[in-house]
Amino acid sequence: MIEIKHLKKYFKDVKAVDDISFTVTAGQLFAFLGLNGAGKSTTINIICHALLPDSGEVYVDGLSIDHDMPAIYPKLGVVFQNSVLDPKLSVYNNLFTRAALYGLTKAQFKTNLQFLAEKLDFANLLQRPLDKLSGGQKRRIDIARALIHQPQLLILDEPTTGLDPQTRILVWDLVSELRRTRQMTVLLTTHYMEEAAEADHVVIIDNGRIVASDTPNNLKNQYANDFIKLYDYDAGLLKEITKAKLTHTVDKGVVTITFDDMTQVKQFLVTHANQIRDFEAIKGRMDNVFLNVTGKQLQGGSNG
Amino acid sequence: MGEYRKLRVLVHRNVKVYFKDKMLFFVSMITPLILVVLFLTFLGSIYRDAVTSFIPDGVNVSNRLINGFTGGWLFSSILATSCVTVAFCSNVMVNDKLNRAVHDFRITPTKRSTLGLSYFLANFLTTLLVCGTAFAVSLIYLAIVGWYLSFADIAMILLVILLNTLFGTCLASIAGLFINSQGALSAVCTLVSSMYGFISGAYMPIAQFAAPMRAVIGFLPGTYSTVLLRYYFMRGTTEALGEYLPDGAVDSLRRSFDGSIEMFGGEVPIWAMFLIIMLAVVVLLGIYLLLSYLQGRRLRPAKAPRVAKSV
Structure with a gap:
Protein backbone atom coordinates (compact mmCIF):
# COMPACT_ATOMS: atom_id res chain seq x y z
CA MET A 1 0.00 0.00 0.00
CA LYS A 220 10.90 -8.13 21.68
CA ASN A 221 12.80 -11.37 21.09
CA GLN A 222 15.66 -9.53 19.49
CA TYR A 223 15.98 -6.44 21.66
CA ALA A 224 13.99 -6.78 24.87
CA ASN A 225 15.04 -8.53 28.06
CA ASP A 226 12.67 -10.92 29.83
CA PHE A 227 11.96 -10.64 33.53
CA ILE A 228 10.97 -12.62 36.59
CA LYS A 229 9.31 -10.96 39.53
CA LEU A 230 9.66 -12.89 42.77
CA TYR A 231 6.98 -12.10 45.36
CA ASP A 232 7.42 -14.95 47.88
CA TYR A 233 10.77 -16.71 48.16
CA ASP A 234 13.32 -18.13 50.61
CA ALA A 235 15.49 -15.58 52.37
CA GLY A 236 18.68 -17.22 51.08
CA LEU A 237 17.67 -16.88 47.41
CA LEU A 238 18.50 -13.15 47.25
CA LYS A 239 22.08 -13.91 48.38
CA GLU A 240 22.37 -16.55 45.66
CA ILE A 241 21.10 -14.11 43.03
CA THR A 242 23.64 -11.52 44.14
CA LYS A 243 26.42 -14.12 44.20
CA ALA A 244 25.48 -15.26 40.67
CA LYS A 245 25.74 -11.61 39.60
CA LEU A 246 22.26 -11.63 38.02
CA THR A 247 20.98 -8.18 37.11
CA HIS A 248 18.21 -7.48 39.60
CA THR A 249 16.40 -4.86 41.65
CA VAL A 250 14.57 -5.12 44.95
CA ASP A 251 11.55 -2.96 45.58
CA LYS A 252 9.42 -3.41 48.72
CA GLY A 253 10.58 -7.02 48.96
CA VAL A 254 9.77 -7.79 45.31
CA VAL A 255 12.84 -8.97 43.39
CA THR A 256 12.92 -8.28 39.63
CA ILE A 257 15.58 -10.25 37.76
CA THR A 258 16.49 -9.41 34.16
CA PHE A 259 17.37 -12.20 31.68
CA ASP A 260 18.44 -12.16 28.06
CA ASP A 261 15.66 -14.50 26.96
CA MET A 262 12.97 -16.91 28.09
CA THR A 263 15.37 -19.91 28.02
CA GLN A 264 17.34 -18.34 30.85
CA VAL A 265 14.08 -17.58 32.69
CA LYS A 266 13.01 -21.19 32.42
CA GLN A 267 16.41 -22.46 33.58
CA PHE A 268 16.40 -20.18 36.62
CA LEU A 269 12.90 -21.24 37.63
CA VAL A 270 13.74 -24.96 37.30
CA THR A 271 16.95 -24.57 39.31
CA HIS A 272 15.29 -22.64 42.12
CA ALA A 273 11.83 -24.21 42.03
CA ASN A 274 11.95 -25.21 45.73
CA GLN A 275 12.93 -21.73 46.90
CA ILE A 276 10.18 -19.86 45.04
CA ARG A 277 6.52 -19.89 46.10
CA ASP A 278 5.03 -16.90 44.18
CA PHE A 279 6.45 -15.42 40.98
CA GLU A 280 5.64 -13.82 37.62
CA ALA A 281 7.52 -14.34 34.34
CA ILE A 282 7.24 -11.28 32.07
CA LYS A 283 8.04 -11.19 28.38
CA GLY A 284 10.09 -8.20 27.17
CA ARG A 285 8.09 -5.02 26.51
CA MET A 286 8.15 -2.52 23.68
CA ASP A 287 9.48 0.26 25.90
CA ASN A 288 12.37 -2.08 26.71
CA VAL A 289 12.89 -2.65 22.97
CA PHE A 290 12.87 1.09 22.38
CA LEU A 291 15.33 1.75 25.19
CA ASN A 292 17.73 -0.95 23.99
CA VAL A 293 17.52 0.16 20.34
CA THR A 294 17.76 3.91 20.80
CA GLY A 295 19.24 4.28 24.27
CA LYS A 296 16.33 6.65 25.00
CA GLN A 297 13.33 6.31 27.28
CA LEU A 298 9.99 6.67 25.54
CA GLN A 299 7.26 8.33 27.55
CA GLY A 300 3.62 7.30 27.70
CA GLY A 301 2.41 3.81 28.46
CA SER A 302 4.44 0.93 29.66
CA ASN A 303 2.37 -2.08 28.82
CA GLY A 304 2.63 -4.33 25.83
CA MET B 1 -19.58 20.03 -12.17
CA GLY B 2 -17.63 18.36 -9.33
CA GLU B 3 -15.28 21.29 -8.86
CA TYR B 4 -18.20 23.73 -9.05
CA ARG B 5 -19.95 21.96 -6.16
CA LYS B 6 -16.71 21.97 -4.15
CA LEU B 7 -16.31 25.70 -4.86
CA ARG B 8 -19.88 26.36 -3.73
CA VAL B 9 -19.43 24.35 -0.52
CA LEU B 10 -16.09 26.00 0.24
CA VAL B 11 -17.40 29.54 -0.35
CA HIS B 12 -20.36 28.78 1.91
CA ARG B 13 -18.03 27.39 4.56
CA ASN B 14 -15.64 30.38 4.35
CA VAL B 15 -18.46 32.91 4.69
CA LYS B 16 -19.90 30.95 7.61
CA VAL B 17 -16.51 30.77 9.36
CA TYR B 18 -16.23 34.56 9.16
CA PHE B 19 -19.70 35.35 10.48
CA LYS B 20 -19.55 32.68 13.22
CA ASP B 21 -16.27 34.06 14.52
CA LYS B 22 -17.50 37.02 16.56
CA MET B 23 -13.98 38.29 17.22
CA LEU B 24 -13.11 38.31 13.51
CA PHE B 25 -16.36 40.13 12.76
CA PHE B 26 -15.79 42.67 15.53
CA VAL B 27 -12.21 43.44 14.43
CA SER B 28 -13.34 44.09 10.87
CA MET B 29 -16.05 46.47 12.12
CA ILE B 30 -13.63 48.61 14.15
CA THR B 31 -13.10 51.29 11.49
CA PRO B 32 -16.80 51.88 10.77
CA LEU B 33 -17.48 51.96 14.51
CA ILE B 34 -14.66 54.47 15.11
CA LEU B 35 -16.09 56.67 12.37
CA VAL B 36 -19.59 56.56 13.85
CA VAL B 37 -18.23 57.41 17.31
CA LEU B 38 -16.08 60.24 15.92
CA PHE B 39 -19.06 61.59 14.01
CA LEU B 40 -21.38 61.43 17.01
CA THR B 41 -18.84 63.03 19.37
CA PHE B 42 -17.33 65.86 17.36
CA LEU B 43 -16.85 65.33 13.60
CA GLY B 44 -20.58 65.77 12.96
CA SER B 45 -20.71 69.20 14.54
CA ILE B 46 -17.39 70.25 12.93
CA TYR B 47 -18.68 69.45 9.44
CA ARG B 48 -22.06 70.94 10.18
CA ASP B 49 -20.29 74.20 11.12
CA ALA B 50 -18.11 73.94 8.01
CA VAL B 51 -21.16 73.60 5.76
CA THR B 52 -23.01 76.47 7.40
CA SER B 53 -19.94 78.67 6.99
CA PHE B 54 -20.59 78.52 3.22
CA ILE B 55 -24.12 79.85 3.65
CA PRO B 56 -24.41 83.66 3.55
CA ASP B 57 -25.71 85.43 6.67
CA GLY B 58 -29.44 85.81 6.77
CA VAL B 59 -30.13 82.83 4.52
CA ASN B 60 -32.15 80.15 6.24
CA VAL B 61 -31.32 76.56 5.24
CA SER B 62 -33.32 73.63 6.63
CA ASN B 63 -31.72 71.28 9.15
CA ARG B 64 -32.73 68.31 6.99
CA LEU B 65 -30.53 69.60 4.18
CA ILE B 66 -27.51 70.14 6.45
CA ASN B 67 -28.04 66.76 8.13
CA GLY B 68 -28.47 65.07 4.76
CA PHE B 69 -25.16 66.57 3.64
CA THR B 70 -23.17 65.58 6.75
CA GLY B 71 -24.91 62.18 6.89
CA GLY B 72 -23.87 61.54 3.28
CA TRP B 73 -20.32 62.51 4.19
CA LEU B 74 -20.31 60.10 7.17
CA PHE B 75 -21.60 57.12 5.22
CA SER B 76 -19.38 57.76 2.23
CA SER B 77 -16.46 57.65 4.71
CA ILE B 78 -17.71 54.45 6.31
CA LEU B 79 -18.21 52.72 2.99
CA ALA B 80 -14.95 53.95 1.46
CA THR B 81 -12.94 52.47 4.33
CA SER B 82 -15.07 49.41 5.10
CA CYS B 83 -14.75 47.99 1.60
CA VAL B 84 -11.00 47.71 2.22
CA THR B 85 -10.69 47.16 5.98
CA VAL B 86 -13.43 44.52 6.15
CA ALA B 87 -11.80 42.71 3.22
CA PHE B 88 -8.48 42.64 5.09
CA CYS B 89 -9.91 41.46 8.39
CA SER B 90 -12.31 38.93 6.92
CA ASN B 91 -9.69 37.05 4.92
CA VAL B 92 -10.41 33.48 6.04
CA MET B 93 -7.48 32.21 3.94
CA VAL B 94 -5.01 33.69 6.43
CA ASN B 95 -6.77 32.13 9.42
CA ASP B 96 -6.90 28.78 7.65
CA LYS B 97 -3.18 29.00 7.02
CA LEU B 98 -2.53 29.81 10.66
CA ASN B 99 -4.72 27.08 12.17
CA ARG B 100 -3.68 24.61 9.46
CA ALA B 101 -7.21 24.00 8.16
CA VAL B 102 -5.76 24.57 4.71
CA HIS B 103 -3.71 21.36 5.13
CA ASP B 104 -6.94 19.48 5.68
CA PHE B 105 -8.33 20.84 2.40
CA ARG B 106 -5.13 20.11 0.53
CA ILE B 107 -5.30 16.38 1.30
CA THR B 108 -8.65 16.21 -0.50
CA PRO B 109 -8.97 15.81 -4.28
CA THR B 110 -9.76 19.51 -4.65
CA LYS B 111 -7.83 21.68 -7.09
CA ARG B 112 -5.72 24.37 -5.48
CA SER B 113 -7.22 26.88 -7.89
CA THR B 114 -10.71 25.97 -6.58
CA LEU B 115 -9.51 26.48 -3.02
CA GLY B 116 -7.87 29.82 -3.88
CA LEU B 117 -10.93 31.02 -5.77
CA SER B 118 -13.19 30.03 -2.86
CA TYR B 119 -11.20 32.27 -0.51
CA PHE B 120 -11.32 35.17 -2.97
CA LEU B 121 -15.05 34.85 -3.62
CA ALA B 122 -15.89 34.38 0.07
CA ASN B 123 -13.80 37.42 0.98
CA PHE B 124 -15.56 39.44 -1.71
CA LEU B 125 -19.02 38.24 -0.61
CA THR B 126 -18.49 38.85 3.12
CA THR B 127 -17.13 42.33 2.45
CA LEU B 128 -19.98 43.07 0.08
CA LEU B 129 -22.50 41.78 2.61
CA VAL B 130 -21.10 43.93 5.42
CA CYS B 131 -20.82 47.01 3.18
CA GLY B 132 -24.24 46.33 1.69
CA THR B 133 -25.68 46.27 5.20
CA ALA B 134 -23.87 49.52 6.03
CA PHE B 135 -25.33 51.04 2.85
CA ALA B 136 -28.84 49.91 3.84
CA VAL B 137 -28.32 51.52 7.26
CA SER B 138 -27.12 54.69 5.53
CA LEU B 139 -30.33 54.84 3.45
CA ILE B 140 -32.47 54.43 6.57
CA TYR B 141 -30.43 57.09 8.38
CA LEU B 142 -30.65 59.55 5.48
CA ALA B 143 -34.38 58.89 5.09
CA ILE B 144 -34.78 59.95 8.72
CA VAL B 145 -32.42 62.98 8.84
CA GLY B 146 -32.74 64.28 5.27
CA TRP B 147 -33.29 62.41 2.00
CA TYR B 148 -31.75 63.95 -1.13
CA LEU B 149 -30.62 60.83 -3.02
CA SER B 150 -31.94 60.03 -6.48
CA PHE B 151 -32.36 56.52 -7.89
CA ALA B 152 -29.34 57.16 -10.13
CA ASP B 153 -27.25 58.15 -7.10
CA ILE B 154 -28.19 54.91 -5.32
CA ALA B 155 -27.36 52.83 -8.40
CA MET B 156 -24.01 54.57 -8.82
CA ILE B 157 -23.17 54.21 -5.13
CA LEU B 158 -23.88 50.48 -5.43
CA LEU B 159 -21.56 50.30 -8.42
CA VAL B 160 -18.78 52.10 -6.53
CA ILE B 161 -19.28 49.79 -3.52
CA LEU B 162 -18.99 46.81 -5.85
CA LEU B 163 -15.79 48.12 -7.44
CA ASN B 164 -14.29 49.24 -4.15
CA THR B 165 -15.05 45.85 -2.56
CA LEU B 166 -13.36 44.15 -5.48
CA PHE B 167 -10.41 46.51 -5.05
CA GLY B 168 -10.23 45.77 -1.29
CA THR B 169 -10.56 42.02 -1.87
CA CYS B 170 -7.69 42.05 -4.38
CA LEU B 171 -5.48 44.01 -1.96
CA ALA B 172 -6.38 41.74 0.98
CA SER B 173 -5.84 38.58 -1.08
CA ILE B 174 -2.37 39.73 -2.18
CA ALA B 175 -1.43 40.62 1.40
CA GLY B 176 -2.86 37.30 2.61
CA LEU B 177 -0.38 35.37 0.49
CA PHE B 178 2.47 36.79 2.56
CA ILE B 179 0.93 36.60 6.04
CA ASN B 180 2.17 33.51 7.85
CA SER B 181 1.82 34.31 11.53
CA GLN B 182 -0.81 35.55 13.96
CA GLY B 183 1.42 38.53 14.79
CA ALA B 184 1.67 39.57 11.16
CA LEU B 185 -2.10 39.21 10.73
CA SER B 186 -2.83 41.41 13.76
CA ALA B 187 -0.25 43.97 12.63
CA VAL B 188 -1.67 44.17 9.10
CA CYS B 189 -5.29 44.39 10.33
CA THR B 190 -4.45 47.11 12.85
CA LEU B 191 -2.32 49.04 10.35
CA VAL B 192 -4.90 48.90 7.59
CA SER B 193 -7.79 49.69 9.95
CA SER B 194 -6.09 52.76 11.34
CA MET B 195 -4.14 53.97 8.29
CA TYR B 196 -6.66 53.47 5.53
CA GLY B 197 -9.14 55.85 7.15
CA PHE B 198 -6.57 58.62 6.92
CA ILE B 199 -5.12 57.99 3.48
CA SER B 200 -8.52 57.59 1.91
CA GLY B 201 -9.68 60.84 3.49
CA ALA B 202 -12.34 59.17 5.60
CA TYR B 203 -11.40 60.85 8.89
CA MET B 204 -10.45 64.19 7.39
CA PRO B 205 -11.19 65.56 3.88
CA ILE B 206 -8.24 65.18 1.51
CA ALA B 207 -8.76 68.84 0.59
CA GLN B 208 -7.49 69.77 4.05
CA PHE B 209 -4.21 67.86 3.65
CA ALA B 210 -0.98 69.67 2.74
CA ALA B 211 -0.32 69.90 -1.01
CA PRO B 212 2.50 67.26 -1.14
CA MET B 213 0.34 64.79 0.82
CA ARG B 214 -2.59 65.49 -1.50
CA ALA B 215 -0.37 64.77 -4.49
CA VAL B 216 0.72 61.41 -3.02
CA ILE B 217 -2.84 60.45 -2.12
CA GLY B 218 -3.89 61.32 -5.67
CA PHE B 219 -1.83 58.41 -6.91
CA LEU B 220 -3.68 55.88 -4.71
CA PRO B 221 -6.59 54.29 -6.59
CA GLY B 222 -8.65 53.94 -3.37
CA THR B 223 -8.83 57.73 -3.15
CA TYR B 224 -11.02 57.83 -6.25
CA SER B 225 -13.60 55.45 -4.81
CA THR B 226 -13.81 57.72 -1.75
CA VAL B 227 -14.31 60.75 -3.97
CA LEU B 228 -16.90 58.92 -6.09
CA LEU B 229 -18.84 57.85 -3.01
CA ARG B 230 -18.74 61.40 -1.66
CA TYR B 231 -19.84 62.76 -5.03
CA TYR B 232 -22.92 60.54 -5.29
CA PHE B 233 -23.83 60.66 -1.59
CA MET B 234 -23.66 64.47 -1.54
CA ARG B 235 -24.77 65.30 -5.09
CA GLY B 236 -28.43 65.84 -4.14
CA THR B 237 -27.65 67.91 -1.07
CA THR B 238 -24.97 69.96 -2.86
CA GLU B 239 -27.40 70.81 -5.67
CA ALA B 240 -30.08 71.76 -3.13
CA LEU B 241 -27.56 73.91 -1.24
CA GLY B 242 -26.67 75.58 -4.55
CA GLU B 243 -30.00 77.38 -4.44
CA TYR B 244 -28.85 79.22 -1.32
CA LEU B 245 -25.18 79.75 -2.20
CA PRO B 246 -23.52 82.42 -4.35
CA ASP B 247 -21.90 81.51 -7.71
CA GLY B 248 -18.83 79.27 -7.39
CA ALA B 249 -19.53 78.45 -3.77
CA VAL B 250 -21.07 75.09 -4.69
CA ASP B 251 -17.88 73.96 -6.43
CA SER B 252 -15.87 75.23 -3.51
CA LEU B 253 -18.11 73.33 -1.07
CA ARG B 254 -17.84 70.14 -3.15
CA ARG B 255 -14.03 70.47 -3.29
CA SER B 256 -13.79 71.12 0.46
CA PHE B 257 -15.65 67.93 1.20
CA ASP B 258 -13.89 65.75 -1.42
CA GLY B 259 -16.86 65.65 -3.76
CA SER B 260 -14.25 66.24 -6.47
CA ILE B 261 -10.47 66.01 -6.69
CA GLU B 262 -7.79 67.79 -8.67
CA MET B 263 -4.74 66.15 -10.26
CA PHE B 264 -2.11 67.80 -12.43
CA GLY B 265 -3.87 71.15 -12.12
CA GLY B 266 -7.29 69.99 -13.31
CA GLU B 267 -10.38 68.36 -11.88
CA VAL B 268 -10.47 64.60 -12.47
CA PRO B 269 -13.64 63.70 -14.41
CA ILE B 270 -16.03 61.10 -13.03
CA TRP B 271 -15.45 58.65 -15.89
CA ALA B 272 -11.68 58.86 -15.29
CA MET B 273 -12.19 58.00 -11.62
CA PHE B 274 -14.19 54.91 -12.59
CA LEU B 275 -11.53 53.99 -15.12
CA ILE B 276 -8.74 54.32 -12.52
CA ILE B 277 -10.56 52.02 -10.07
CA MET B 278 -11.35 49.47 -12.75
CA LEU B 279 -7.76 49.48 -14.00
CA ALA B 280 -6.50 49.12 -10.43
CA VAL B 281 -8.79 46.10 -9.93
CA VAL B 282 -7.57 44.48 -13.17
CA VAL B 283 -3.90 45.10 -12.31
CA LEU B 284 -4.27 43.86 -8.71
CA LEU B 285 -6.21 40.81 -9.84
CA GLY B 286 -3.42 40.05 -12.31
CA ILE B 287 -0.79 40.44 -9.57
CA TYR B 288 -2.79 38.17 -7.25
CA LEU B 289 -3.18 35.46 -9.88
CA LEU B 290 0.50 35.67 -10.81
CA LEU B 291 1.66 35.47 -7.18
CA SER B 292 -0.74 32.60 -6.45
CA TYR B 293 0.57 30.74 -9.47
CA LEU B 294 4.19 31.32 -8.44
CA GLN B 295 3.48 30.22 -4.87
CA GLY B 296 1.71 27.11 -6.14
CA ARG B 297 4.64 26.31 -8.43
CA ARG B 298 7.08 26.66 -5.54
CA LEU B 299 5.05 24.14 -3.53
CA ARG B 300 4.63 21.71 -6.41
CA PRO B 301 7.02 18.78 -6.38
CA ALA B 302 9.60 18.15 -9.04
CA LYS B 303 8.36 15.85 -11.78
CA ALA B 304 11.18 13.44 -11.13
CA PRO B 305 12.79 12.83 -7.74
CA ARG B 306 15.79 15.03 -7.30
CA VAL B 307 19.20 13.58 -6.58
CA ALA B 308 20.21 14.23 -3.00
CA LYS B 309 23.15 16.47 -2.36
CA SER B 310 25.91 14.68 -0.53
CA VAL B 311 26.51 16.01 2.95
Missing part, protein backbone atom coordinates in the same frame (compact mmCIF):
# COMPACT_ATOMS: atom_id res chain seq x y z
CA ILE A 2 2.90 2.35 0.79
CA GLU A 3 6.38 2.01 -0.57
CA ILE A 4 9.07 4.43 0.50
CA LYS A 5 12.54 4.34 -1.04
CA HIS A 6 15.53 6.29 0.26
CA LEU A 7 13.48 9.21 1.49
CA LYS A 8 15.40 12.26 2.66
CA LYS A 9 14.26 15.57 4.07
CA TYR A 10 16.68 18.00 5.68
CA PHE A 11 15.82 21.31 7.29
CA LYS A 12 19.18 23.09 6.94
CA ASP A 13 21.46 21.02 9.19
CA VAL A 14 18.66 19.03 10.79
CA LYS A 15 18.24 15.61 9.19
CA ALA A 16 14.51 15.23 9.80
CA VAL A 17 14.30 12.15 7.57
CA ASP A 18 17.58 10.57 6.61
CA ASP A 19 17.45 7.94 3.89
CA ILE A 20 14.59 5.78 5.11
CA SER A 21 12.95 2.96 3.17
CA PHE A 22 10.04 0.75 4.17
CA THR A 23 6.98 -0.96 2.77
CA VAL A 24 3.49 -1.15 4.23
CA THR A 25 1.42 -3.97 2.81
CA ALA A 26 -2.33 -3.63 2.24
CA GLY A 27 -4.45 -4.24 5.32
CA GLN A 28 -1.51 -3.93 7.69
CA LEU A 29 -1.43 -1.94 10.93
CA PHE A 30 1.98 -0.34 10.65
CA ALA A 31 3.38 1.57 13.60
CA PHE A 32 5.98 4.28 13.48
CA LEU A 33 7.57 4.57 16.90
CA GLY A 34 9.81 7.44 17.89
CA LEU A 35 10.35 10.41 20.14
CA ASN A 36 9.08 13.85 19.21
CA GLY A 37 11.27 15.22 16.43
CA ALA A 38 12.40 11.75 15.35
CA GLY A 39 10.99 12.29 11.84
CA LYS A 40 7.60 10.57 12.07
CA SER A 41 5.44 13.58 11.23
CA THR A 42 7.84 14.74 8.51
CA THR A 43 7.45 11.35 6.79
CA ILE A 44 3.66 11.58 7.08
CA ASN A 45 3.65 15.13 5.75
CA ILE A 46 5.64 13.94 2.75
CA ILE A 47 3.20 11.07 2.10
CA CYS A 48 0.34 13.61 2.28
CA HIS A 49 2.24 15.97 -0.01
CA ALA A 50 2.24 18.75 2.58
CA LEU A 51 6.05 18.68 2.42
CA LEU A 52 8.32 17.97 -0.50
CA PRO A 53 11.17 15.52 0.02
CA ASP A 54 14.75 16.44 -0.83
CA SER A 55 15.08 13.05 -2.50
CA GLY A 56 13.57 9.59 -2.54
CA GLU A 57 10.43 8.00 -3.87
CA VAL A 58 7.03 7.48 -2.27
CA TYR A 59 4.29 5.30 -3.75
CA VAL A 60 0.78 4.87 -2.42
CA ASP A 61 -1.12 1.94 -3.88
CA GLY A 62 1.40 1.91 -6.71
CA LEU A 63 0.92 5.60 -7.50
CA SER A 64 3.78 8.07 -7.21
CA ILE A 65 3.26 11.12 -5.02
CA ASP A 66 5.29 13.09 -7.57
CA HIS A 67 2.83 12.51 -10.38
CA ASP A 68 -0.42 11.00 -9.15
CA MET A 69 -1.53 12.94 -6.06
CA PRO A 70 -5.06 13.65 -7.42
CA ALA A 71 -5.60 9.89 -7.64
CA ILE A 72 -3.99 9.30 -4.23
CA TYR A 73 -5.99 11.86 -2.23
CA PRO A 74 -9.31 9.93 -2.31
CA LYS A 75 -7.49 6.86 -0.92
CA LEU A 76 -6.05 8.85 2.00
CA GLY A 77 -7.60 9.62 5.36
CA VAL A 78 -5.46 11.57 7.81
CA VAL A 79 -5.86 12.29 11.51
CA PHE A 80 -3.46 15.12 12.25
CA GLN A 81 -1.73 15.56 15.59
CA ASN A 82 -3.89 18.61 16.32
CA SER A 83 -7.43 19.20 15.15
CA VAL A 84 -7.65 21.14 11.89
CA LEU A 85 -11.43 21.40 11.82
CA ASP A 86 -13.35 24.67 12.14
CA PRO A 87 -13.89 25.36 15.84
CA LYS A 88 -16.85 27.71 15.36
CA LEU A 89 -18.80 25.46 12.99
CA SER A 90 -20.97 22.55 14.03
CA VAL A 91 -19.77 18.95 13.83
CA TYR A 92 -22.27 18.35 11.01
CA ASN A 93 -21.07 21.36 8.99
CA ASN A 94 -17.44 20.39 9.43
CA LEU A 95 -18.01 16.85 8.22
CA PHE A 96 -20.37 17.91 5.42
CA THR A 97 -17.81 20.34 3.97
CA ARG A 98 -15.03 17.76 4.02
CA ALA A 99 -17.26 15.05 2.54
CA ALA A 100 -18.24 17.36 -0.33
CA LEU A 101 -14.57 17.89 -1.15
CA TYR A 102 -14.29 14.15 -1.83
CA GLY A 103 -17.29 14.37 -4.15
CA LEU A 104 -19.63 12.47 -1.82
CA THR A 105 -23.30 12.94 -2.60
CA LYS A 106 -25.68 13.96 0.19
CA ALA A 107 -27.00 10.38 0.39
CA GLN A 108 -23.50 8.89 0.60
CA PHE A 109 -22.54 11.44 3.22
CA LYS A 110 -25.64 10.63 5.27
CA THR A 111 -24.92 6.88 5.19
CA ASN A 112 -21.26 7.32 6.14
CA LEU A 113 -22.07 9.86 8.82
CA GLN A 114 -24.68 7.59 10.38
CA PHE A 115 -22.21 4.69 10.51
CA LEU A 116 -19.41 6.78 12.05
CA ALA A 117 -21.69 8.62 14.49
CA GLU A 118 -22.92 5.29 15.79
CA LYS A 119 -19.47 3.68 16.03
CA LEU A 120 -17.78 6.72 17.57
CA ASP A 121 -20.81 7.69 19.63
CA PHE A 122 -21.26 11.31 18.54
CA ALA A 123 -24.81 11.31 17.13
CA ASN A 124 -25.90 13.65 19.92
CA LEU A 125 -23.08 16.11 19.15
CA LEU A 126 -23.82 16.77 15.48
CA GLN A 127 -25.28 20.25 15.94
CA ARG A 128 -22.75 21.36 18.55
CA PRO A 129 -19.92 23.75 17.57
CA LEU A 130 -16.57 22.01 17.74
CA ASP A 131 -15.13 24.44 20.30
CA LYS A 132 -17.87 23.45 22.74
CA LEU A 133 -16.72 19.80 22.78
CA SER A 134 -14.31 18.13 25.20
CA GLY A 135 -10.87 16.98 24.02
CA GLY A 136 -12.00 13.37 23.66
CA GLN A 137 -15.15 14.35 21.74
CA LYS A 138 -13.11 16.55 19.37
CA ARG A 139 -10.70 13.70 18.69
CA ARG A 140 -13.59 11.41 17.78
CA ILE A 141 -14.77 13.99 15.25
CA ASP A 142 -11.22 14.26 13.85
CA ILE A 143 -11.23 10.51 13.31
CA ALA A 144 -14.71 10.62 11.76
CA ARG A 145 -13.48 13.33 9.39
CA ALA A 146 -10.57 11.13 8.28
CA LEU A 147 -12.94 8.20 7.66
CA ILE A 148 -15.90 10.08 6.15
CA HIS A 149 -14.95 9.15 2.56
CA GLN A 150 -14.02 5.51 3.36
CA PRO A 151 -10.29 5.76 2.64
CA GLN A 152 -8.15 2.73 1.85
CA LEU A 153 -5.26 4.11 3.87
CA LEU A 154 -5.72 5.72 7.25
CA ILE A 155 -2.83 7.75 8.59
CA LEU A 156 -3.01 8.36 12.30
CA ASP A 157 -0.50 10.89 13.60
CA GLU A 158 -0.50 10.29 17.35
CA PRO A 159 -4.27 9.95 17.36
CA THR A 160 -4.89 9.00 20.95
CA THR A 161 -2.54 11.38 22.76
CA GLY A 162 -4.37 12.72 25.80
CA LEU A 163 -7.45 10.58 25.23
CA ASP A 164 -9.37 8.94 28.03
CA PRO A 165 -9.18 5.11 28.03
CA GLN A 166 -12.85 4.72 27.02
CA THR A 167 -12.45 6.88 23.90
CA ARG A 168 -9.21 5.12 23.05
CA ILE A 169 -11.02 1.77 23.11
CA LEU A 170 -13.84 3.21 20.97
CA VAL A 171 -11.36 4.48 18.37
CA TRP A 172 -9.34 1.26 18.21
CA ASP A 173 -12.49 -0.90 18.02
CA LEU A 174 -13.60 1.05 14.93
CA VAL A 175 -10.15 0.93 13.34
CA SER A 176 -9.99 -2.85 13.93
CA GLU A 177 -13.46 -3.31 12.45
CA LEU A 178 -12.57 -1.31 9.32
CA ARG A 179 -9.36 -3.27 8.89
CA ARG A 180 -11.31 -6.50 9.18
CA THR A 181 -14.27 -5.56 6.97
CA ARG A 182 -12.67 -3.23 4.40
CA GLN A 183 -9.01 -4.30 4.50
CA MET A 184 -8.10 -0.73 5.40
CA THR A 185 -4.37 -0.13 5.86
CA VAL A 186 -3.35 1.89 8.91
CA LEU A 187 -0.13 3.84 9.31
CA LEU A 188 0.20 4.92 12.88
CA THR A 189 2.70 7.16 14.60
CA THR A 190 2.66 6.89 18.32
CA HIS A 191 4.67 6.97 21.46
CA TYR A 192 2.19 4.74 23.26
CA MET A 193 3.79 1.33 23.71
CA GLU A 194 0.52 -0.54 23.97
CA GLU A 195 -0.60 0.83 20.59
CA ALA A 196 2.70 -0.06 18.93
CA ALA A 197 2.59 -3.54 20.45
CA GLU A 198 -0.75 -4.20 18.71
CA ALA A 199 0.68 -3.41 15.27
CA ASP A 200 1.52 -5.98 12.61
CA HIS A 201 4.83 -4.28 12.00
CA VAL A 202 6.79 -1.69 13.95
CA VAL A 203 9.43 0.67 12.69
CA ILE A 204 11.49 2.52 15.26
CA ILE A 205 12.79 5.84 13.99
CA ASP A 206 15.44 7.88 15.73
CA ASN A 207 17.09 11.09 14.47
CA GLY A 208 15.48 10.59 11.06
CA ARG A 209 16.82 7.05 10.57
CA ILE A 210 15.16 3.66 10.92
CA VAL A 211 16.98 1.86 13.71
CA ALA A 212 14.76 -1.25 13.96
CA SER A 213 11.98 -2.75 11.88
CA ASP A 214 10.09 -5.99 12.51
CA THR A 215 6.97 -7.49 14.09
CA PRO A 216 6.51 -6.53 17.76
CA ASN A 217 7.21 -10.12 18.82
CA ASN A 218 10.42 -10.37 16.84
CA LEU A 219 11.56 -6.99 18.13
